Amino acid sequence: MFSLFSVDDHIIESAGVWVDRVPQKLKDRVPHVVEADGRQIWVWEGGQETTMGLNAVAGRPYETWGAEPVRFDEMRKGCYDPHERAKDLISNGILASVSFPTLPGFAGRKFETFADKELAVTCVRAWNDYMIDEWCAAKPDVFVPMHIAPVWDVALAVAETERMIDRGSKALCWMEDPSNLGLPGYHTEYWYPLFELCEAAGLPICMHIGGASAQVSLAGTIPMVEIAAAFAGAARSSVSMMVSPVPRKFPGIKLVWSEGGIGWITAALERADRQWLRHQGWTHIPDAHIMPSEVARRNMWFCxxxxxxxxxxxxxxxMDRILWESDYPHADTPFPNTQQACTDLFAGVPQDEIDAITYRNAEELFGFTINKSLLPG
Amino acid sequence: MFSLFSVDDHIIESAGVWVDRVPQKLKDRVPHVVEADGRQIWVWEGGQETTMGLNAVAGRPYETWGAEPVRFDEMRKGCYDPHERAKDLISNGILASVSFPTLPGFAGRKFETFADKELAVTCVRAWNDYMIDEWCAAKPDVFVPMHIAPVWDVALAVAETERMIDRGSKALCWMEDPSNLGLPGYHTEYWYPLFELCEAAGLPICMHIGGASAQVSLAGTIPMVEIAAAFAGAARSSVSMMVSPVPRKFPGIKLVWSEGGIGWITAALERADRQWLRHQGWTHIPDAHIMPSEVARRNMWFCxxxxxxxxxxxxxxxMDRILWESDYPHADTPFPNTQQACTDLFAGVPQDEIDAITYRNAEELFGFTINKSLLPG
Structure with missing residues (x-):
């Protein structure tokens, strides 16, 4: 049986994530669930949203998939209940799991749209406390804590990251390219204090595809294009980082590109190196002796x-920069047939290479050891 | 010696392209060259631009490259003079060449910004007539005629394409994804009449990277990112086309993705097919039995x-969908060391595969046979 460390799963937040953690006077302003016309809707000061069915397809046949809203009682419990999630994961041999937020958007970017930024910080902190106190607490030897941070202010992001390192966070959930959102990009010095902290703490920075796309959701775009071509965003963002001053200024930084795939990387590195050699003279890149491919193999992990x-x-x-993902409960997950999918995928691959990809690289990166005694049967 | 068919070179327009072809009263309104402060500037009604040095680096050492403006007399003559261009190409074993426009932008998109659209059509036609009457006429057995068309109106694009097929055009220079420019995209029926004509005429549609990026030039962006990550745009655009109704409605359409590279394609096809099978139910794609990878191998060529x-x-x-490019006189060209570059690149590749990539696939696609007797010495 494969022992698996999934570096990319998704929490569907339960109704109490925010209201359970704020004073009475804020309960109507933070995200909370209301019933309307038989639907359950997330409502907060200035906005509302339903949970999209496509975010909760684990265990459901393809024919039943869709982008329509779903109620909690129509979802598999493992979507939002950490006890049930742990059972589902372990039943499939997944012994460690890093999970991304859903309602807050990747990196918690939705809170940047809040008019009241104090309320926004409160919401960021509440999600992070939920991650530690409920989600991970339900099965601490399986759930790897990852935190979000205010994406609109580097000082606030540093403060929240310091707080969460103290609370045991093992990773920062962040944006592939904030310049896509109108925020300072990675060719400026704006984020240096955050990167300095992450480097010093050895904290991996996980950046999920779509986390800094112009579009927050599939609404208004052609869904199949966004789904099938999503790797192109990871390709552009990671190459942008390979040729940026950031990994040259912070040589120990750890950058993880989640759900972007791996098959395009060798072509990307070759192109980046070739262009680097041709254009470094007039583009005035600092520390030009460090090639883009060297940055990729030193500072980056792909999934x-x-x-x-x-x-x-x-x-x-x-071999030491490839990680495995389960994507539970999203559309790419092989759950509940994870073991069969791995048997098919890794046929003919030597055992030490399987171990590296399926859990050892992730164990080392996140500083989190899997407990093989959890394996079923 | 390698016999080469380059499907991607670039014309630096000479000063007379437009003024030589319009009535006196229009000469100040179409693009024309004026001298100012020792520079030569392209000026037209509503705009102006210098020729960027980076677009004319053929034969110059990397240390001298830059984005600064250059004068015609600072460029190698082969940049803008078709007789000199033919000599340069042939000296390097390049026996056929498809060339893209410079001042008009790829696909001639700059003319879409003209307030006077009649003037814009005049400019499109003048460039096309220059292509046939001066550029290709200088060496008809080397230069493969390609035309541009009005990108803002499908009926005008059809009319100009019909005119240019009559004039001998062998390809349409078009946009990877007009939706990036605020024009109708390839998931609408808007462009069907143009695609129908191209399919019926067997006319390849050549789409250069950057041809429908939001940015027209490198100004305001990080040049190294745009250069190194450019393949990501071709990846996204081609996958978008693989999952669009267009190649299913027009099964004989021929789509060429220029300068996007080839190393990322197998990963892209695998992802597209996997997502297609998972999501076709709820995304309601027509002709879903035709897989994205089948479209790519039937309708697409990569360079x-x-x-x-x-x-x-x-x-x-x-093997039959890969084409070779020279990129003369742009920054990626191996000129003047093309033969040595090919010797290094194709070491160990069987001769029939070399021939397919370097000229046979292009001969068949463009319906244009190379004349090997032109090979030097």
Whole structure:
């Protein structure tokens, strides 16, 4: 049986995440669930949203998928209940799991849209406390704590990251490219204090595809394009980082590109290096002796769910920089057939390479050891 | 010696392209060159622009490259003079060449910004007539005629394409994704009449990277990012087309993605097919039995200058869908060392595969046969 460390799963927040953690006077202003016309709707000061069915498809046949709203009682319990989640994961051999937020958006970017930024910080902190006190507490030897931070202010992001390191966070959930959101990008010095802290703490920075796309949701776009071409965003963002001053200023920084796939990387590195050599003279890049491909193999990790092509090319990239994802309960998850999917995917791959991709690289990166005694049967 | 068919070179327009072809009263309104402070500037009704040095680096050492403006007399003559261009190409074994516009932008998109759309159509036609009457006429057995068309109106685009097919055009220079420019995209029926014409005429549609990016130039962006990550735009655009109704409605359409590279394609096809199978139910795609990878291998061609990684993975894609580019006189060109670059690149590749990539696939696609007797010495 495969022992798996999933570096990319998704929490569907339960109704109490925010209201259970704020004073009475704020309960109507933070995200809370109301019933209307038989639906459950998330409502907060200035906005509302339903939970999209596509975010909660684990265990459901393809024919029943859709972007329509779903109620909590229509979802599999493992979507929002950490006890049930842990059972589901362990039943599939997944012994460690890093989970991303849903309602807050990746990196918690939705709170940046709040007019009242004090309320926004309160919401960020509440989600983070939920992550530690309820989600991870339900099964601490499986759930790897990751926190979000205020994306609109580096000083606030540093303060919240310091608080969460003290609370045991093992990773920062962050944006691939804030310049896509009109925030300072990674070719400015704006985020240096945050990167300095993460480097010093050895904290991996996890950036999920779509976390800094112009579009927050699939509404208004062609869903199949966004889904099928999503790797192009990770490709552009990671290459942008490879040629930025950030990894040259912070040589110990750890950057994880979640759900972007791995098969395109070797081509990306070759192009980046070739252009670097041609254009470094007039583009005046600092520390130009450090090649983009060197940055990628030193500072970056890339992730895969089921990607036979990427796996075939693994030695052209780097065996110690590839991580495995489950994506539970999103549309890419092989759950409940995770073990069979891995059997098919890793056929013919030597055991030490399987171990590296399925859990050892992640164990080292997150400083979190899997407990194999949890394996069923 | 390698016999080469370059499907991607660039014309730096000479001063007379437009003024030589319009009535006296329009000469101050169409693009024309004026001298100011020792520089030469393109000026037209509503705009002006210098020729960027980076667009004319053929034969110059990397240390001298830059984005600063250059005068015609500072450029190698082959940039703008078709007789000199033909000599340069042939000296490097390049026996056929498809060339893209510079001042008009790829696909001639700059004319869409003209307030006077009649003037804009005049400018499109003048560039096309220049292509046939001066550029290709200088060496008809080397230069493959390609035309631009009005990108703001499908009926005008059809009319100009019909006119240019009659004039001998072998390809349409078009946009990867007009929706990036605020124009109707390829998930609408708007462009069907143009695609219907191109399919019926067997006319390849060549779409250069950057041709429908939000940014027209490198100004205001981080140049190294735009250069190194440019393939991500081709990746997104081509996947968008693979999952669009267009190639299913027009099964004979021929789509060429220029300068986007090839090494990322197998990963892109695998992801597109996997997502297609998972999401086709709720996204309601017509003709869903035709897989994205089938579209790619039937309707698409991808291009490479020097890409050892992409070449290594060639059999995972399709030997008959890979084309070679020279990119003269842009920054990616191996000129004047094209033969040596090809010797290095194709080491160990069987001769029939070299021939397919370097000229046979292009001969068949463009209906244009190279004349090997032109090869030097």
């Amino acid at each position: 895969m769910i089921e990607e036979p092509v990427g796996l075939k090319y693994r030695h052209d990239f780097a | 490479m200058i020097e890409e050892p990684v992409g070449l290594k993975y060639r059999h995972d894609f399709a």
